[in-house]
Amino acid sequence: MLLYILRRIALALPALFGLVVLTFILSRVVPGDPAATLAGDAATPAQIADIRARYGLDRPLLEQALVHVRQVVSGDLGNSLFSGRPVSLEIMQRLPATLELTFVALVFATILGVALGLVAALDHNGPIDHLVRIVSVGGLAIASFWLAIMLQLQFSMEWNILPLRGRIDVIYGMPHRVTGFLLIDTLLAGRPDMFLDALRHMVLPAITLALPGLATIARFTRSGVLEALQKDYVLYARAAGYGRFRLAAIYVLRNAITVTVTQIGLLFGALISGAVAIEAVFDWPGLGTYAVQAILSADYKALLAVTLVVGVVYAVVNVLVDVAQALIDPRVAQRAR
Amino acid sequence: MSALRQLLRDPVAALGLAIVLFAVLVAIFAPFLAPYPDDAFESHIMQRLRPPSAEFLFGTDNLGRDMFSRVILGTRSALFVAVSVVFAAIVIGVPVGLAAGWRDGWLSETLMRVTDIFLAVPQLILALALGQLLAPGIGAAMVALTLTYWPFFARTVFAETRRLRTSLFVDALAGIGAHPVRILLLHVLPNAAPAVLVRATIGMGFTILTAAILGFLGVGAAPPEPDWGLAVAEARQHLPEAWWFATFPGLAIMLLVLGFNLLGDGLRDAADPRLRRSRR
Numbered sequence: 057m058l059l060y061i062l063r064r065i066a067l068a069l070p071a072l073f074g075l076v077v078l079t080f081i082l083s084r085v086v087p088g089d090p091a092a093t094l095a096g097d098a099a100t101p102a103q104i105a106d107i108r109a110r111y112g113l114d115r116p117l118l119e120q121a122l123v124h125v126r127q128v129v130s131g132d133l134g135n136s137l138f139s140g141r142p143v144s145l146e147i148m149q150r151l152p153a154t155l156e157l158t159f160v161a162l163v164f165a166t167i168l169g170v171a172l173g174l175v176a177a178l179d180h181n182g183p184i185d186h187l188v189r190i191v192s193v194g195g196l197a198i199a200s201f202w203l204a205i206m207l208q209l210q211f212s213m214e215w216n217i218l219p220l221r222g223r224i225d226v227i228y229g230m231p232h233r234v235t236g237f238l239l240i241d242t243l244l245a246g247r248p249d250m251f252l253d254a255l256r257h258m259v260l261p262a263i264t265l266a267l268p269g270l271a272t273i274a275r276f277t278r279s280g281v282l283e284a285l286q287k288d289y290v291l292y293a294r295a296a297g298y299g300r301f302r303l304a305a306i307y308v309l310r311n312a313i314t315v316t317v318t319q320i321g322l323l324f325g326a327l328i329s330g331a332v333a334i335e336a337v338f339d340w341p342g343l344g345t346y347a348v349q350a351i352l353s354a355d356y357k358a359l360l361a362v363t364l365v366v367g368v369v370y371a372v373v374n375v376l377v378d379v380a381q382a383l384i385d386p387r388v389a390q391r392a393r
Numbered sequence: 394m395s396a397l398r399q400l401l402r403d404p405v406a407a408l409g410l411a412i413v414l415f416a417v418l419v420a421i422f423a424p425f426l427a428p429y430p431d432d433a434f435e436s437h438i439m440q441r442l443r444p445p446s447a448e449f450l451f452g453t454d455n456l457g458r459d460m461f462s463r464v465i466l467g468t469r470s471a472l473f474v475a476v477s478v479v480f481a482a483i484v485i486g487v488p489v490g491l492a493a494g495w496r497d498g499w500l501s502e503t504l505m506r507v508t509d510i511f512l513a514v515p516q517l518i519l520a521l522a523l524g525q526l527l528a529p530g531i532g533a534a535m536v537a538l539t540l541t542y543w544p545f546f547a548r549t550v551f552a553e554t555r556r557l558r559t560s561l562f563v564d565a566l567a568g569i570g571a572h573p574v575r576i577l578l579l580h581v582l583p584n585a586a587p588a589v590l591v592r593a594t595i596g597m598g599f600t601i602l603t604a605a606i607l608g609f610l611g612v613g614a615a616p617p618e619p620d621w622g623l624a625v626a627e628a629r630q631h632l633p634e635a636w637w638f639a640t641f642p643g644l645a646i647m648l649l650v651l652g653f654n655l656l657g658d659g660l661r662d663a664a665d666p667r668l669r670r671s672r673r
Contacts, residue, residue: 070506070509071506071509071510071512071513072513074506074507074509074510074513075510075513075514077510078510078511079522082522082523082526189405193405193651193654193655193658194647194651196598196650196654197598197602197646197647197648197650197651197654198643198646198647198650199602199605199606199609199622199625199643199646199647199650200606201605201606201609201622201625202605202625202639202642202643202646202647203643205625205628205629205632205639205643206639206640206643208632209632209633209636209639213632213633214633325514325515325516326515328515328518329515329516329517329518329603329606330517332517332518332521332606332610333517333606333609333610336609336610337629347518347521348610348611350525351521351525351529351610351611351612352611354525356522356525356526359521359522359525359526360522362518362522363514363518363519363521363522366514366515366518367513367514367518370513370514370515371513
């Protein structure tokens, strides 16, 4: 199993290296001269030449690329063109907010999605099945930013029962930062009132973000369960007198769930993408709002760094998913050999 | 023809096809269907933010333009962007997949590793970075979307080519001396076509959604373009009063994407008998 995990990590590395090279190439096709961009509009040619020398922009491209790779590997993503502060620092401050939102959405989507998929499959071609099918196709067709605004309109503006924006009410301030996850930090600080407030802020963004994932998971669970139900061992278990529910929960779901687990890994990319637009709507201080701010201020350093960091997170999640899948179904690791 | 008949027998797929055809017709005849076709660019400040009425079915926007007309006109750009992007992605991705799947070796390795790099980042993030670097605008957004979507076609065609290259009919063709390019284009590609078609249909819905997000975030269409995503972004400052301004463009996105997704779903079932069995 350990061998499989190491193999899987080794497989992810070339793509990540390629991504570093890709971001380097992108940073060089930026319209105009990067040294001139850095120096600002009022710079003299001498100042531009100075910056070019200081940032090594006068060195051969291959050497620059190597320097870039070395910097990225050591965690140096350069300074933001907007704030002048190290991009890696700014990203680390904001990453927990996005991860927390994504994680909560993913858990929500998985629990509800698996349940819906299972119920739909057990009610094959019945009314629940059709309802789930409509939800699973419709959920993927809704533009996340639009749904976010519609929910805001109804729950925050019209009925005023859920907060409009942010992670926590300003009157509370931020809890002492331990993990950066507010739902954990507020509890560690012994403030259940703050925890509840953070939770209330989480509801709308998490539901919006979860919907496409919920749809996908429900759909794959449904077809996985339907397929598993036709297997001989199900027939046997039925003959042995197992009840419908016990059969589904113990035998069928475990066999059907591997497909779903793969989907969860793929979904993570969709969730991070969705988070960008949703964070912008809810003023969620995460990577998404950071990326949007970088777009508005034409801060390509920050934007490329976000691309890289998301790529790394994405790769890590996919390795974790493959390992999880191998743990659920040992045949996966054997087949890979 | 039998494939089409089978597709239409599935009510869900037929509904998808109907929605897509309806949208195509609306896009083609948009200037004739829109009650105020000039509202693509003209503004009428005196009648700004009017609620829906018989005169303005979907109300008016912050510049007094008829939303109903702009939603209709927006169908054009949404479909145009999606068709162009998916077509360009096929033009790049299919040859890559064919070449990489045909024989193992350095060419195949290189092509698939490059494909993996593009798949290593979620599409929207990469499209955002590309769109911004290429100078924001609808053209840059389309290039960015194409560059992020071709790997899916490469992967699909790669898998199909791999599967087919060991089949008997390919061996036979090679045996009678057919050139590899001939085998790939005339014999392998047609067999991979259903998978590409399914990918393309789902890709249309996906592209419309992603393009809308780009427009919403300011990396896509620019004002005064009648773009759905952009309209929702513009509407945000006028909430909660002008709910119609944000609501109808979003509904249009949903309907069109739903159409392509339902159609893609039906096509997939029709193309893959194994899946058909599990649906029943």
